[in-house]
Amino acid sequence: MAERYSSFTPGGTGWFLQRVTAAFLVVVLAFHFFLLHFVNHAYEVSFMGTQARMENIGYFLTMVLFLVTAAFHGVNGVYNALVNQGLEGTQKKVVLAVLTIAGVGLVAQGTYVALTMSGMI
Amino acid sequence: MSQSYNRGLIEDFGRWKEFSAGMWAWIFHKFTGWMLIGYLFTHIAVLSTSISAAGESTDVIEAQNDIYSTTLQGLEGLFLIRLLEIGLLAVAVFHILNGLRLLMVDLGIGLESQDKSFYASLVLTGAITVASVPTFLTGVGI
Numbered sequence: 402m403a404e405r406y407s408s409f410t411p412g413g414t415g416w417f418l419q420r421v422t423a424a425f426l427v428v429v430l431a432f433h434f435f436l437l438h439f440v441n442h443a444y445e446v447s448f449m450g451t452q453a454r455m456e457n458i459g460y461f462l463t464m465v466l467f468l469v470t471a472a473f474h475g476v477n478g479v480y481n482a483l484v485n486q487g488l489e490g491t492q493k494k495v496v497l498a499v500l501t502i503a504g505v506g507l508v509a510q511g512t513y514v515a516l517t518m519s520g521m522i
Numbered sequence: 523m524s525q526s527y528n529r530g531l532i533e534d535f536g537r538w539k540e541f542s543a544g545m546w547a548w549i550f551h552k553f554t555g556w557m558l559i560g561y562l563f564t565h566i567a568v569l570s571t572s573i574s575a576a577g578e579s580t581d582v583i584e585a586q587n588d589i590y591s592t593t594l595q596g597l598e599g600l601f602l603i604r605l606l607e608i609g610l611l612a613v614a615v616f617h618i619l620n621g622l623r624l625l626m627v628d629l630g631i632g633l634e635s636q637d638k639s640f641y642a643s644l645v646l647t648g649a650i651t652v653a654s655v656p657t658f659l660t661g662v663g664i
Binding site for chain 2: 439443445446452471476479503510518
């Protein structure tokens with residue numbers, strides 16, 4: 402069998418979650434682009450229009466889940482790309498900590514933004 | 523009997539002339555992934571104008587004079603932003619299509635055609651991007 406060069410371990414939690422989020426993101430990212438560029442147009446986006454969409458609880462929850470999965474998939478992807486690049490030891494731990502803080506910060510800010518758009522706060 | 527080879531660093535970009543279709547797919551997927559996560563941070567930063575907009579009066583919001591509407595519509599009025607959006611679409615479409623290809627590879631489906639499916643991802647990305655140009659350039663001047 403050929404050697405594996407990926408830092409992902411098949412069967413591991415990170416490997417599995419990267420693929421589960423990928424399957425979800427494929428659908429939701431395509432939907433997001435289609436809705437905001439082809440059904441509605443980006444140049445016509447207004448706070449009123451955004452509020453109307455985000456007041457729908459199903460749409461709101463989909464967007465928050467979209468944010469969480471995209472942040473995880475992106476940050477985990479960057480981390481594994483850097484590990485593939487040869488990151489080791491203390492540097493690896495520091496990068497993981499920085500990326501985790503950035504990812505959590507992104508989700509927190511994005512959720513706050515989503516709540517203001519939906520009129521919940 | 524197995525032999526081991528020292529293949530060096532996994533992603534030694536200096537060896538790009540030796541890369542196969544699968545390696546190019548891996549590198550393109552990584553490159554587009556970096557762009558997409560970078561964009562997500564920027565996207566949330568721009569959308570954060572909704573925090574101020576939510577505190578503005580109903581009249582201002584209905585007239586689309588709130589900070590969120592004026593920021594987004596102002597950006598959309600720039601030709602450069604429209605070009606960058608087309609670039610973002612190309613990056614996202616390739617990442618989606620090649621991502622589907624990777625899920626198939628992980629499931630062991632169509633392994634013998636993995637190079638052809640990479641070329642198909644490239645061609646389909648080009649076609650979808652070109653077909654979307656008129657929509658993305660609606661209502662903007664150079």
